[in-house]
Amino acid sequence: MVSSFCWSCLTRLPTAPRAILPPTLTAQRVAAFHSSTPLLAGAKKKGDLPVAKYRQAKSAKMKKKKPVERTRPPAVGERRALRKRIVLSNPNALEVEDMQDLSAENMVDARLRGSILGLPVPMLDQLRAVQAFKPKQGWSIFRRPGTVVRRETLELGRLIDGISAEEGENKGKVVRKIITGVKGSGKSVHMLQAMSMAFTKEWVVITVPEAQDLVIANTAYAPLSDENPNVYVQNDATAALLSRIVTANQKVLSKLTVSQPHPALKTAVKPGMTLEALAKPGIQDPAVAWSVFQALWTELTATAPAAGFEKGFKPRPPMLVTLDNLAHWMKETKYNNIDCKPIHAHDLVFVQHFLSLLKPSTEAGKPSLPNGGLILYATSGSNSPTVYGFEVALQQLAARQAGIKPSSPEFPQPDPYLNADKRVLAVFNDSASTKSPASKDRSLELQTIGGLTRDEAQGFMEYFARSGLLRENITDTWVGEKWSLAGGGVIGELEKLGRRLRVIA
């Protein structure tokens, strides 16, 4: 378009009268500085493609499928709750008629070997409180929870029966065991059986259902005190522990009364106060949880009342202490100290307390569990960190049990180039070698849980069939086949085979 200014004098040229120009031109005269005429540009048609914007790709592209808009994202913690949910009953499964419940009589009955003993229904709340059940143990497909009576179970039953007996050689004995075994061999369920037997015998049951939770920096931690700043306390975890103890052992703790003075506690301890009442403040106020736990522990390990507390003193029951996934406590945690160096798990006071139970005596020279009891610490087959020192320690423990002296050349020694953790080795060395003040106590043992025998496997598979979950003829041949497929009767694998669906069409 011609400029309306004169190039030489910059004066305005006289404008053409509007009537001469075509109407379209006047309408589109927007940009005055274009040199090409707008006349040539065709008018826009209606159905044309939208003009691409500046620097927009114009290639042919597949349209992306839009994700479906969900109105509500799952609530916080909903998925976790779903993952951790424990279902103990399947109303569709058939009731197994002559299934007995676990009781004080039949827990030592060798005739029941290979059969399934149900867990008594009133006890389920206690077992849930100590978190004895794990989500993937397959409780949800049966009518009601039950466990196989295997050889190890009967031995355990006899042991618990002997410890809590009125008299006998095992009365008041302490047995300490590390339980190992391949994945799915029933270590956690073995501990569950121990808990159920201990509840039947009215013991005090103290559990740490997952050792890993204390070392992955999921709970708060703080230095214990100004005097020892290198030891750390986990108040929330301790409060949770107290809550487990009180809920599960409410029946026992409400009958026992305080027998010792507790100057460390803020609240006044009066004679005649039950142990349940003693522990309650620790649950409500995590800040005092550790001192409350220590007070409770002193009470539970008391053998005689202190002066002024004699009234109504009852002898304390034996204790069962269980712990799952021990290997996580044998390495450095995810917690950092003030220098931003990782804290070793043995610097946590919680961990220290439970590991000290492996030793026969406390630092003061007193027996660690004077009223007798059972200490079961299990390793995990599926979630266990590789800790070289721990592996060697377990090998050494096995060697000691086989009668090899630590001075002999066959005794397994840590490879000096692999930097075995000295603290880990020391825990097990001390526990295994020191003589206990009570001669009845056995030193630390290693128990390896293997597969079921064929007869036990047959009983287990028959349980599936009688629950209506398995449609097979349970013959010796069939069981033998599954027994071999399950790596020699590893019960977790047998369970998978039992619930594996097969319909012969």
Added chain:
Amino acid sequence: MPPRLNLFTARAVPVLRQSANSSAASRRSFATILNTNRPCAASTGHGLKSGLSASVRTQRRCNSSGSDGQDRPKGPTEDPLPHVSEEAAEVSKIMDKKCDGTPASPELEQGTPISEILQRDKEALKHMPKVMQDQMKRPSGSRSFSTSARRLQPELQGKEFDDASASVVANMISQVNQQATELHPGLKFEVPENLPKTENFRKRYETIVEQFTKLLMQDGKLSKAQNTMAFILDHLRTAPPPNINPRRRLLPGPPAPQLPLNPVLYLTLIVDSVAPLLKLRQQKGIVGGGVSVQVPSPLALRQRRRTAIKWIIDASDKRKDSLFGQRVANELVAVAEGRSGVWEKREQVHKLGVAGRSNLGLVARRR
């Protein structure tokens, strides 16, 4: 399998020869072969082992001597009745007794051996002749004189062609035969009589479970899909049994309260019940004018299931549960209870299919 081959050659050759003479005869002999084989197979099952045993038995019959033939039970047609006149003679022999009507004892007619009488009569034993008494007292087998001839030839003494050696050889032969029949080449143990398809490790899951799992798979993550499938089957196993809608029943199967105990069957029934019988194909140019018409075409079983599973998974997308497996499981239960929109989809497809049946004629005419 050598025995089976033997059987067929032994039996088939005469049959073929006969067929040259008359076709009717050959047909009959074929029938006899079938009949002889059938009861064996039926009695022992369908497995390979039974087949072997049957063939062994038949083989023995073919090349057996007379003694072998005797121990085998005779069939009803194998010894026919005697001739009428012979039968009459037999009857008269039995019936023609003394005229006085007393039953004739066989003893009186035929006589009884002394030894039998002595066995049952203690009195007679005492009064029997001295010769016989002496004979009984003497230990049997030890005569005062020898009755055997001395074997003079030493070379013959070494070789003992007696029963013992024969039985040893027979034993060996039978053992070898047994091994040949029992131990199929390459198998250490006998073949299981009924090996289900799912025992193969490549096909360890049911067809429908596998198909469903693969359709659940997203981004090629089969393992995750398998987890989801396990969750779904567990949900079907533990959820309360479905309340069947009488207008939208599942395919015939066990009653609803029994379904959760067999989750695979439950799943199969759900999927098969909503699987469409046909699909609609849009076809242009049959009627002219560029108009496309819908032509129904039948689906195979796998295709039908695939369509149904796709519908179920699509419908589950609208649910609000947080887990994918939970959504699909809930949708499956909804289908079982007749609440799901998948049923309407199926009805719609069938309705359009019925309407489009007339277009099938157009397609045929074009060809």
